[in-house]
Amino acid sequence: MDSNSSRRTFLGICLGGLGAIAAAAVSWPLFRYLAPGSGSETAGKxxxxxxxxxxxxxxxxxxxxxxxxxxxxxxxxxxxxxxxxxxxxxxxxxxxxxxxxxxxxxxxxxxxxxxxxxxxxxxxxxxxxxxxxxxxxxxx
Ligand code: FES
The missing domain is CATH 2.102.10.10 (Rieske [2Fe-2S] iron-sulphur domain)
Incomplete structure (x- = not known):
């Protein structure tokens, strides 16, 4: 494996990780808005x-x-x-x-x-x- 190939692999892994973080940052607020709370507190009045x-x-x-x-x-x-x-x-x-x-x-x-x-x-x-x-x- 030459140095260009390993550099491309490294950059690909870095860009993939950044893409995953960006997708999570965008979708988490949407999920919290649409999903009900998951708290298990007892029901008060x-x-x-x-x-x-x-x-x-x-x-x-x-x-x-x-x-x-x-x-x-x-x-x-x-x-x-x-x-x-x-x-x-x-x-x-x-x-x-x-x-x-x-x-x-x-x-x-x-x-x-x-x-x-x-x-x-x-x-x-x-x-x-x-x-x-x-x-x-x-x-x-
Ligand atoms: S219609 Fe699918 S979650 Fe309400």
Missing amino acids: VVIAAADVREGEAKFFEFAGSSAVLVRKRGGDLFAFSAVCTHLGCIVQWEKDKQDFLCPCHAGHYSSDGVVTAGPPPKPLKKLPFAVTAGNVTVG
Whole structure:
């Protein structure tokens, strides 16, 4: 093996390593944004002022180390769900104009009461227990 060949091999290894580091630096923030938290903390109760969730709107919050959402359907019914898509675990988004949830990863759709209406999710959004007392919604 001559010195040019070993130099090319060395440079190839260095460039490959730099490419791997650059790919990790770009993809890690995206992964953290799309993936739910993996914390195993026990679920506490979360209290949200009922007035903070207006009709036709949704409020996202952290619950038991993951994303959750409180939605008040048009007409006033209130629901609390895990915001974790049941397909591969991305976080759903509320589409106010369509009154449904969209999972941005594979275009899964859920109705405002958590039922799958399109796309690959195999199950509805997981409902969370909640109670409304004295103008507050207590989830958990
Ligand atoms: S992770 Fe939500 S549709 Fe695939």
